[in-house]
Structures are given as structure tokens and as C-alpha cells.
Amino acid sequence: MSTILDTKVEFLKGIGPQKAALLNTELRIFTFEDLLYYYPFRHEDRSKIYAIKDIHEDLPYIQVRGRITGISSQGVGPKKRLIAYVQDDTGILELVWFQGGAWIEKNILPNTIYVVFGKPNLYGRKLNVVHPEMEVYSEDKTEKGLQPVYNVTEKLKARGMDSKAISKLTEKLVKEIASKLPEILPAAIIDEYKLISRAQAMEWIHLPPNAASVEKAKARLKFEELFLIQIKLLHQKTYRKIHYRGFVFNHIPTLNVFYKEHLPFDLTDAQKRVVKEIYKDVCSGKQMNRLLQGDVGSGKTIVGFLCMLMAIDNGYQACLIAPTEILAAQHYEGLKELAAKVGLTVAKLTGSSKKKERDVIHRDLLDGSLNILIGTHAILEDIVQFKNLGICIIDEQHRFGVAQRAKLWKKNTELPPHVLVMTATPIPRTLAMTLYGDLDISVIDQMPAGRKPISTSHKFDKDRLLVFGFIRKQILEGRQIYIVYPLIEENEKLDLKDLMDGFESINRAFPEFPVGILHGRMKPADKDFEMQRFVKGETKIMVATTVIEVGVNVPNASVMVIENAERFGLSQLHQLRGRVGRGADQSYCVLMTSHKLSANTKTRIETMVRTTNGFEIADVDLKLRGPGDLAGTQQSGVLDLRIADLAQDSQTLQLSRQSAMDLLDSDPELLKPENRMLRGYMESKNKNSKEWSRIS
Numbered sequence: 001m002s003t004i005l006d007t008k009v010e011f012l013k014g015i016g017p018q019k020a021a022l023l024n025t026e027l028r029i030f031t032f033e034d035l036l037y038y039y040p041f042r043h044e045d046r047s048k049i050y051a052i053k054d055i056h057e058d059l060p061y062i063q064v065r066g067r068i069t070g071i072s073s074q075g076v077g078p079k080k081r082l083i084a085y086v087q088d089d090t091g092i093l094e095l096v097w098f099q100g101g102a103w104i105e106k107n108i109l110p111n112t113i114y115v116v117f118g119k120p121n122l123y124g125r126k127l128n129v130v131h132p133e134m135e136v137y138s139e140d141k142t143e144k145g146l147q148p149v150y151n152v153t154e155k156l157k158a159r160g161m162d163s164k165a166i167s168k169l170t171e172k173l174v175k176e177i178a179s180k181l182p183e184i185l186p187a188a189i190i191d192e193y194k195l196i197s198r199a200q201a202m203e204w205i206h207l208p209p210n211a212a213s214v215e216k217a218k219a220r221l222k223f224e225e226l227f228l229i230q231i232k233l234l235h236q237k238t239y240r241k242i243h244y245r246g247f248v249f250n251h252i253p254t255l256n257v258f259y260k261e262h263l264p265f266d267l268t269d270a271q272k273r274v275v276k277e278i279y280k281d282v283c284s285g286k287q288m289n290r291l292l293q294g295d296v297g298s299g300k301t302i303v304g305f306l307c308m309l310m311a312i313d314n315g316y317q318a319c320l321i322a323p324t325e326i327l328a329a330q331h332y333e334g335l336k337e338l339a340a341k342v343g344l345t346v347a348k349l350t351g352s353s354k355k356k357e358r359d360v361i362h363r364d365l366l367d368g369s370l371n372i373l374i375g376t377h378a379i380l381e382d383i384v385q386f387k388n389l390g391i392c393i394i395d396e397q398h399r400f401g402v403a404q405r406a407k408l409w410k411k412n413t414e415l416p417p418h419v420l421v422m423t424a425t426p427i428p429r430t431l432a433m434t435l436y437g438d439l440d441i442s443v444i445d446q447m448p449a450g451r452k453p454i455s456t457s458h459k460f461d462k463d464r465l466l467v468f469g470f471i472r473k474q475i476l477e478g479r480q481i482y483i484v485y486p487l488i489e490e491n492e493k494l495d496l497k498d499l500m501d502g503f504e505s506i507n508r509a510f511p512e513f514p515v516g517i518l519h520g521r522m523k524p525a526d527k528d529f530e531m532q533r534f535v536k537g538e539t540k541i542m543v544a545t546t547v548i549e550v551g552v553n554v555p556n557a558s559v560m561v562i563e564n565a566e567r568f569g570l571s572q573l574h575q576l577r578g579r580v581g582r583g584a585d586q587s588y589c590v591l592m593t594s595h596k597l598s599a600n601t602k603t604r605i606e607t608m609v610r611t612t613n614g615f616e617i618a619d620v621d622l623k624l625r626g627p628g629d630l631a632g633t634q635q636s637g638v639l640d641l642r643i644a645d646l647a648q649d650s651q652t653l654q655l656s657r658q659s660a661m662d663l664l665d666s667d668p669e670l671l672k673p674e675n676r677m678l679r680g681y682m683e684s685k686n687k688n689s690k691e692w693s694r695i696s
């Protein structure tokens, strides 16, 4: 059933097809609903007039009333700019236009009183306002109150569709339809959380009478946004649980033998707990979709192996998909050894596997003689068919999209395999809830016994000799060293040169030790070769880029030097640091930076020095960068939030999740009369998904 909200935006008075096309392409606004949900990103208080003497650069925006005392054009060519001066009783303020100056010059009236609005900047030692909004002052005009400010693109601005124009459109729309907006949240929830109605919130976010109303509107709309996401994810999860059966692996003789006789160490309590959680899942008759989160080095691999045994013990095969060839190779080496102890077969399949090897793998997979396949995304190719894939373990969810997951499900005709996603990226709780609300989550929150926390220090480039001395001492004590350089795609060439220069200078500084090098541009076979030399201890120092970021496991490596540490994000620094401290020796991480550090960089470096707790680090990262930048979240789509902010609104997220859970507990299909509107809304938003379409 379509409603007034589905009306195409061009039918709003004042828009028409051309503007509508622009709104479509620039802001993805197609319907009345899209426009209504296109919220202002802030509100400006336009009732306040500042005295020019009180203005300083830290104010986000100012409004002054004064006379234009002079206009002049300065500079030539691209540096040409127009300067005007506005004066009130307390001082003079400079106004600047870089482009469009000619138009202003013609239209601005000297000696006239204007109301000027904009952001103050400090230029040299003088304050100015660049490209201010100008309006001739008139006494009969009432002062404006709070003004919504909308994000618009340069293209829209160039066509006259600036924030003000959008504001006029939303005002019209709100006046026309807000009162007709049906409520979608159940009344009990509105009461419990003291929310205002949807109609009221829409009116106040776009046309706020005062600051308090903006806050109320935001509270309601944030809650609604997060609540609807949670309802969707949780409903999906229950739907899957009810409708997707899974293999039952309740027979575990090999696992028991391995556990009693071959386990190389005692599992930590956290590992044991997680194995039990997974075992419960695979005995339940439902398909498992579980996320296994564990900080770097917490021992996820062995847990993954035990899960593979559960499948194999029941006559099924297992596979593990790693994000890179190096990691696939490493998992292969490690797991091959473990599997051999209980007589199981393991093969490795990556993009660089030879045709002959592939043919053998394809054959052995199909006839069931191969128990475990380890590899990269090459495993997903259609040609790779299993006899009966029971479980798939995915290392590092972040490089693994929804489409790939779907491919995996198609590997079986009978039932989908159980899926265990392992990630070392510490995802803050709030984010995990939003991103993975449809997965069950297990956490290994304990490090193996005997690990010493990595000691981290910050050094400036001038301390390099000192750092070199320390490296030498560590190597002489039998340890190995990583030296990591940033390699960021945009200026890959320059970075590569940095890395090569670094490699040379390390070779010069340490002529007595063999040094290896590893970077993403090398051929997989060369990478593998270099990595193996380091694993075997033949090279003492590994100069590398972030290709070693995830998963590389060389317990004898005890020092990690990170060059240009200011260029890495916090989570990335944490991942890198996790490459050391994997054995019983004391390990060290040295963050090298130049002298000048921004406030943000300082916080990152200080956080790294202060703590090794991945979750604490992830929280700081979330606050510093916002969720959009956290590894992998870009592709997820879940984070296309319009108004809520996961870094700031974690409490609202928790409340909304709890109330979504309670609601679905009491009415899983939202069929009670009081939840009908919500059900209707979910159906209309998920027209193509089976889960909401069974009941009309």
C-alpha cells in the first residue's frame, strides 16, 4: 500500500522535474519520505547578534549587524579576492569572497546596514569571515530564531539549491504532511521512554520553535532510527533460527582424543567457554551464524580447529577462509600439524595454486577424502565443490561481504554450512550490536597464561640511534624484529620508496644480521618465501608494510618498530602491535613519529602507550574517528545512520535494543493490534525479504 510519503519529490510545489533530478542524484532524495528524513546536521541560533569586539575564532558561527564601510578588490588571477568591511559600534570586521566576488561587488550596497552571518577565521592575526551570508537589515523583519542547516553538495549550491533552499522545501513539506504522519512506534514504548510523536519530531527537527524542541526531536528520531535497525536485525535472527535448519554434530570422538592427548597447551577458560557455546549451537539443529571476537593473540585459531573437528567427526568437511595468501599459508602450516596428530587431511587453495594442485583438490573435495580446506577467496569460486561442507570458518569478517557469504551457502544443496566468523578487530560493543545484531557473538576475553603485556614507547625520529641500539641487543638475545612502514594506496609510490629507503638504511645499520622485506606488491610466492625465512629465524629483521597487519604469528618476534606511526589509525596500530607478544618473552613496541603531532595523533599515541586492551582502544578510536572509518564498516550499509551517532548515542542504542528484544519476545511477528503499525512499516521497508512478507 503506498502512502503520501511515497509521493515523488517532484510533486512538491516548487520542485519540478529538474530540481527533483538534482535531488535524486546529489542527495539520493526521491520521495517525500526521503526529504522528510533528510535531517539538518545542525541548527544555528539566528536570534543572537554579536558585538564585533566579542568575536573570536573558536565560535562556530557569528551574526553581526553593521554598516558596509568599504569594498575593494585585491590580488590578481586565481588569488583575486573581494574584501568588504562591516562596522558596528564596537569594531570592524573583514569579509572575504574568493570566487563569485564580481557578483557581490555589483550587488552589495555600500554604506548600508547588513546582517552578516558566517564562520569567523583567524587569518594571520586578523579575524575575517569567508563567504558570509548577507541580508540588508530592516527593522520590520522579525529576528530569525533557530535555523536548520542541511548538508548540500557544491553542485547543488551552484544551481541555487543551498541549505536555505532545502530548508524552504522541508518547511513546505512539513506543513503539508507532518500532521498526517502515522505513528509507528508502539504507544507503550513512547510512554516508557517519554518520546514525542513522530509527527511532532519531524516538525521540530525541521522547524524548531526553540532549542529544547530540537533536543526532544533528536531524542525521538535517534531512538526510532536505532530501534528500527534492531527490530530488523533481531527479527532476521529469529527468522533464521526458526526457518534454517542446520547439521547436527553431536558425535565428537576425535575431538575428545585430540583434546585429551594432543592439545599443545591448556585452553584458557575463555577458550573453553567459547568452544562450549559453539558446540551447543552445532547440536541445536539450527544453522549457526556466530561471530568469534578475540583480541590479537587471544588464541582463536585453536578454537576454530576444534570446531572443524566437530564437523569432521560427524562425517562432514570443514574449510577456513583467510583474507590474504600469507595468512592462508600460515593457517595451513599450523593446522596441518595439528590435523596430522589425528590423521586428518588438509589442503591449501589460493589464487596462486597451480592447476595440477587444484585438480587434485577439486577431486578430493568431491569424493570426501579431503577433510579440511584452507585458503583465500579462491575457495568461493563455483568450481570448488565439496562433498558435504559442514562448517566454514571465516577469518576476519571485515573483508568478507554479504554476497560472499551467500556464495558460501550455495556450496551445499541440502543445508547451509555452519558459519563461524573470527575477528581480531576489537569492535566496541555498541558497534558490534549494530553491525552484527543478527549474529550470535562469542568473546575470548582472556589471554593465554604467561603472556607479558607488551611494553610500548613513543620515540621521535631523532632517537633513532637509541632504538637501533635496543634492536641490536634484542637480536643478540635471540629475538627477532619487525620494522613497519605505512603503505597507503593514494601515494603508494612514495610510500614504496620510503620502505625501500628504510630497508637500505636498516641493512647499512645492521650489516651483521640478515634482513628480509615484505610488501603488498611482491608476488605471492616471494612473499611466502620471505615470510618462511623469518618464521624459521633465518632473517632477524623483517622490514614490512601493513601486509603483516593481520594474523601473522611468529612467537619469537619480540620488537615491533612502527615508522611514521602518526599515519596509522588506532585500531591498525593495535593490530600491528599484536604481531609481537605472542610468546612468553617480554615484547616491545616502539612508535616512531616526527616532532610535530596534531592533538588527535597525540591521543592515539598516548592511548597505545597506556593500554594494550583492544576494546578500550577501539572505544577511543570510535570517538576519534567515528564509526564510518572503522575497518570494514564502510561496506556494511548498516551504518548509514541519518541522525544517531554510535560514538555518542551508545546509551540510546542499548535502550532501543533492549526494547526491541522485549517487544519481539512478547510478539515475535508483531501481530498484536498495538504493534500493527510497526509491522506495516517493516513490511513496506523490506518488500523483497521473505521474513516480513508471509503475513498480509
Ligand SMILES: Nc1ncnc2c1ncn2[C@@H]1O[C@H](COP(=O)(O)OP(=O)(O)OP(=O)(O)O)[C@@H](O)[C@H]1O
Binding pocket: 265, 266, 267, 268, 271, 294, 295, 296, 297, 298, 299, 300, 301, 302, 423, 424, 448, 449, 550, 551, 552, 553, 555, 578, 582
Ligand atoms: N591457551 C593457550 N595457551 C598458550 N598458548 C596459546 C593458547 N591459545 C593459543 N595459544 C598460542 O598463542 C598464539 C596466538 O594464537 P592465535 O594465532 O590463535 O591468536 P589469534 O587469536 O588468532 O590472534 P590474531 O588475531 O592476532 O591472529 C599462538 O602461538 C597459539 O599457539
